[in-house]
Amino acid sequence: MAKDWLELRQHADTGIETIRAHFEGHAYDPHWHDSYLVGITLTGTQQFHCRRERHRSTPGDAFLLEPGEIHDGDAPVEGGFTYLTFYLDDKWLNNTLSGLYESVPSSYALHFSRTIAREPQLVQTIAQTFYALHSDEMRIIQQSTMDALLGQLTRHCQWRRRLPSQVQSAAIAHRARDYLHAHMGDNIGLSDLARETGTDRFTLTRCFKREFHLSPHAWLIQLRLAHARMLLAKGELPADVAAALGFADQSHLGRWFQRAYRLTPAHYRRLCTNLPDQGEK
Incomplete structure (x- = not known):
């Protein structure tokens, strides 16, 4: 039996989720997030597909994904892999970057030039930021490490403009x-x-x-799951979330949620809020 485990915290000031987890075998199905994903592999080999390429991340590697980038995950080597990661909201990141630059181009999108980066200083800064947030360090330490991280990330970014x-x-x-x-909660054709x-x-x-x-219907499922995370983190019950977002019922939401995140909606809600499950599955 796979010895999988997952720790999740939600930062009070920014809402940033920090996750430390271990997976053996299949980790998660293809999915996307509506935030920038930044993380490092701590042990083992993490394999995933992104940008139509297969990537392998090992200790010493940082992985950088943009909002909407589809990725999966599995452990191709016996013993699995352990990693830590956190999500940076698109609007929050762009607003914060305005403090680093005299001007930020509004017609361009922030783009990670590489999915995997093996740079010790970046990896160290990601780890420091993660533990400052995850262990609820003093606010001045949290904000200092995040500022240092943003300074590091900008070296791996470019402003991308579309071709005509x-x-x-x-x-x-x-x-x-x-x-x-x-119309995410509607029965759209x-x-x-x-x-x-x-x-x-x-x-x-x-x-x-x-x-x-992704096809429109697959993208709609991912959109609903992203909003389900947001509503559950605010303390809403899984059954209410399922009804609001157009899932057939709570079990339907639960099946999709667990495939994408390896957590039940109720467990995710409890990790974010410390509220009891109230009998929810």
Whole structure:
């Protein structure tokens, strides 16, 4: 039997989640986050697919993923792997970066130039920031380590602008994405998305996959899961979250949630809030 375990904390001031975990064998199915993901591998070998490549992260490696980047995870070597990671909110990160630069270009997106980075100073700074947040150090230490981390991360970032040939396809995909955001709890069909974007279902799906690397229905599931995490972290009950986000029932939410995060919704809620389960599964 796999000896998997997971520790999760939510930072009170920023809402940043810090996770330290160990997995053996299959860790998690393909999924994405709506935040920047920063972490390091502590022991073993962590294997995952991202940006259409297979990556292997070992001790001494930092891994850097952007919002929306699909990734999975497994342990290809006996003994599994242990890692630590935390999530940086997109808006929070861009607002904070404005303190490092005289101006931040509004028409560009922050982009990690590499998924895996083997640089001792970056790895050390990630570890220091993680433990300052995870162990609830003094605020001045937390904020100092986070400032040092942002200074390190900017060396691995670039401001990315779209090529003109991508604009039309991306516009269709982003209009569809915005519609999914606005109607994430509804029973949405491809015909609804095609009508809203002024195209047909096949063109819509092709543009959406090109932009987001997932079909619209798979992306909608991930969107619902991301919002489920947010609502559960605020203390809402799994059954209420399932109903609000368009899952058939609490069990339906639970199956998808555990596949993506290796936690039940109730367990995740308890880790974030320390509230009792109240009989929820």
